[in-house]
Amino acid sequence: MVAGTREKILEVGKREFLAKGFKDASLRHIVKEAGFTQGAFYGYYPDKAALFDALVSPAADGLIEQFKAAQKAHFDLVDEGRADESGSLSTAYLRRFVGYLYDNFDAFKLIICCSGGTRYEHFVHDLVELELEQTARFYEEVAAQGGPENRISPELQHMITSAYFTAVFETVAHDMPRERALSYIEELAAFFTCGWEGLLGARE
Structure with a gap:
């Protein structure tokens, strides 16, 4: 050929x-x-699906690996008695994630905006479910070491987490320039960090 x-x-x-x-x-x-x-x-x-997969799977798989590495880093904080640093660690990894999105912009544009009918159609939802699962484990370990329990209902946690992930991927969906996106996610992280802290404090 x-x-x-x-x-x-x-x-x-x-x-x-x-x-x-x-x-x-x-x-x-x-x-x-x-x-x-x-x-x-x-x-x-x-088939057509295999072609789509070839275009997006390397970037999608890479993001999942980064996501799992971030989760491990959070559990390491618990083991080291530094769970209170989780918020700042989350923001640091968010910067990495957004940089990775923009390094693979077309692939994530396809996933977020063009993947209806493929196995990537619910990619963001799948990330949310993975985050919720790991967050539940994180709070269990924190509580086991004498830290505060997570008293937020699963329903509320799901809604907030889904809103957060959707907001992050809006950078790609709306073709936001990289520098603007990096500035935007700093504001986003500050907003959600304050919200979580206020909500957790109110439930204690």
Whole structure:
């Protein structure tokens, strides 16, 4: 096959998905625009979903790994008796996450705005669920070491966490310039940190 076929298909596929979303993107148009036959396409990807996956999975998997590393760092704080530093650690990792989003901007634009009908359709929701699961474990460990218990209802915790993650990904959804996004998430972190502290203090 012609050298560069895969790269050409990825390039054209990305444009098509960004313009129309996964559901409305035309595989026939992608192949035609790339200047190859349908058979050449199937030599690389079995279907349109596999092409979409190839465009976004490296970035998505990388973010999940960073997210898990952040969670481990929070549990390390508990082990070291420094759980009260969790808020500042969260903000530090948020800066890393947003930098990573912008280093892989097109992939996350596809995930956030164009992934309906793919396994990435609920990517943000899945992150929220992972965060809630790890947060519950975090507070259990804090309480086991004599710290305060988390008395916030699961329903409220879910709503606040979902709002937080949605707000972070709005930077990508609205094509916010990187520098503006970095400034925005500092304000966002301050807002949610104050909110959590006020809410937890009110429940003690």
